Amino acid sequence: MKKILFLAIIMALPFATALRGENEGAPFEAESGDASDSPFNQSKFVPDISLMLDGSYVFRNTRNAVYEMLESPEFTLTPGGESWHGHEEPHLRNGFNFNYAEISFYSMVDPYLELFAVCSLSEEHFGLEEAHFTTRSFPLGLQLRAGKFLSGFGRINEQHAHNWDFADQTLVNNAFFGEDGLSEVGVRLTWVAPTDLYLMLGGEALQGTNGRSFGNAKILNVKGTPVANVGNGPNLGVAYLKTSFDIGELTVLAGASAAIGKARINHGLDLAGKSGAAFAGDTRVLGGDITLKYMIDSLRYVSFQGEYLFRHMEGRRFSNDASDEMTRSDMDKRQSGLYAQLTSKFSPRWRCGARYDLLWKNRVRENGVDEGLPENMPRYSGMLEFNPTEFSRFRLQYNFDASKYNCESGAPERKINHEVIIQANLAIGAHGAHSF
Amino acid sequence: MKTKSLRALPETETSTAQKPPWAAFSRFSPRRRSKKPNTHHAASVLRFAVILALLLWAPALYAGKLKVVTTYPYIASITEQIGGDRIKVDHLARGDYDPHTIVPKPSFIARLRRADLLIISGAQLEIGWLPPLLRQAGNPTVNPGAKGFLDLSRSVRLIDVPKSVSREQGDIHPDGNPHYYLDPNNIPLLARSILTKLSALDSRNAGYYRSRHGEFAKLWNAKSAEWNRKLALLKGKKVIEYHKNFDYLLRRHGILLAGTIEPLPGIPPTSRHIEELEKIMSGGGISFILQDVYNSDDASRHLSKKFNVPMVKLPHDVGAVPAAEGIISLFDEIVRRLGQ
Structure with missing residues (x-):
């Protein structure tokens, strides 16, 4: 991974010097001078700034206190237990939810680089969702990005929440990458092939502190002694290939992705007098995605998007009970999940859609013995959306969620959740256009 | 995706949107020539070789x-x-x-x-x-x-x-x-x-x-x-437009815009806005309703029928209607439709 960084820097040097003087010096009329015009006025250099707001009203047949304790065994932890951009998961509670406000900044840094940052705000927290620079002057279809960014793994991972077709994250992405998705600090190199067929190759070297599938946490026992060696440096590599072509008015986009890295994940193993667990091992996540979008006419379309993910985690699990007795075991987890969603913009301002979510295979073996955990945990969703303009969106969504279990008392017990989400999402300011 | 060229000028190179995806790769091997033809099938092999060479060279040519x-x-x-x-x-x-x-x-x-x-x-x-x-x-x-x-x-x-x-x-x-x-x-x-x-x-x-x-x-x-001469005849006429697509042309020729079907740019018509347009139209003197080819023409059609004012669908780009094959035929078609 260090090689990639080194290569990128070496490549950047000659081109940075070669690409000078490309400004054309288009003749501009001198602005009529305002009284406020100082000769050093820089107001025209203000970057594109936008503010996005997302809130919802949720009806759920499960009380908040119960819902917060539910989980999908070995896939997710309890929804209340994790943070989302440093604050609560959206649509968590019955009643009103202020999900997030998002401020984004975008501008060219100079003729060679562009900078993009998204800050996520809640009532009490400030988080950095993305902040990265990307080269705009590399030749041969190459682009380098560095900073904190959403990985190009799969299809939905790189899309921001406000750009999703449904109010909530897909089950499988949530299970494998957490509520923030695979968002990491690192560097990415992409290459677009010089062919008529769209072909894009990407590789990323990431720090890998995701917490769900990857991590480099210190794993200590209650005495503070390390029980597994700690990761040092980037420990996650991601690679993907995407291709797209059109058949008449049907656009096909398909991709294959792999994320391979180390997992050092600690869930309170070092807390004395409490039960905790930790995992140290290797993780592979493989994914395949396909998007089909058919334009009925200029303003209407039907779109299908589906993704399948497989995860294999192999290593040692450490667990600690209330009497501070630590046990080690060999773990082998093979899990998979998928989602498939069909949406249609059936009129210029209206969209509807249906989604099938599934946490599928769940083969977890401890010391070679299958734990016999629940499999086939589905969720069915339907949505109707009204978009008065491209800057405002109101969405009604229903979820039949059979993916969550109560694991408090021994054997997991399925709890069916019916959810109705009424969501509002608004944007002001200069918000850049979305890609396909 | 080809834009048909103007008839008055010679046909130009066509677009290669239909080219197979692998065609671009063949550019990297343009020097590959077929071997010496066997005398038995000389003619057919030669023909094949010519076709092959053309196929390989075609991308290299452009x-x-x-x-x-x-x-x-x-x-x-x-x-x-x-x-x-x-x-x-x-x-x-x-x-x-x-x-x-x-x-x-x-x-x-x-x-x-x-x-x-x-x-x-x-x-x-x-x-x-x-x-x-x-x-x-x-x-x-x-x-x-x-x-x-x-x-x-x-x-x-x-x-x-x-x-x-x-x-x-x-x-x-x-x-x-x-x-x-x-x-x-x-x-x-x-x-x-x-x-x-x-x-x-x-x-x-x-x-x-x-x-x-x-x-x-x-x-x-x-x-x-020729177009200016024809459009000059429309001077002083009042029109309603769906979106402000043709304001440059209207203004140059003194055609007056009495209102737009959209209440605001990019916002589809509301019933209240249509009522306002009906008020304007009931005063009379509107000659056309200009409609584009991609937005719904329900509102225009309704007004056209109610006030017996022709709705004119105008192409906004080359390819918007079959007759607008190139930049010249686009304006030929616009002027023709306005003159009807």
């Missing part, structure tokens, strides 16, 4: 040509008039779609990736779809500000530049009305910018471009005179 990508078909058509067979022109958007809301297909990235020159209409018409494509194409040659980038809106004077902007006013364009190309008198300014750019990028063929431009300009002048 590999030396300037590859121009334009956002809209009308730009491709003007560019073809000037560049002729010395360039390869390709456009991204369909001419019969709403130019504001083109879906940014990944296949467009592949085309931008290899372009030597990108010509855009500008004035923020492409702001909703082009920037992410350019960002992903990784082609610094055609980045805004680079040599291979041309924004045509810079060569004309835009009208209706708002004093202040707020999204309260709908989907407004801070630089002014971006549909400047729907006035035939602006086209020569665009053609001249394209000539300058082509000559700068490909100085070897500058003479060729200049002579083609000269022919085009002459033809355009003649056509313009």
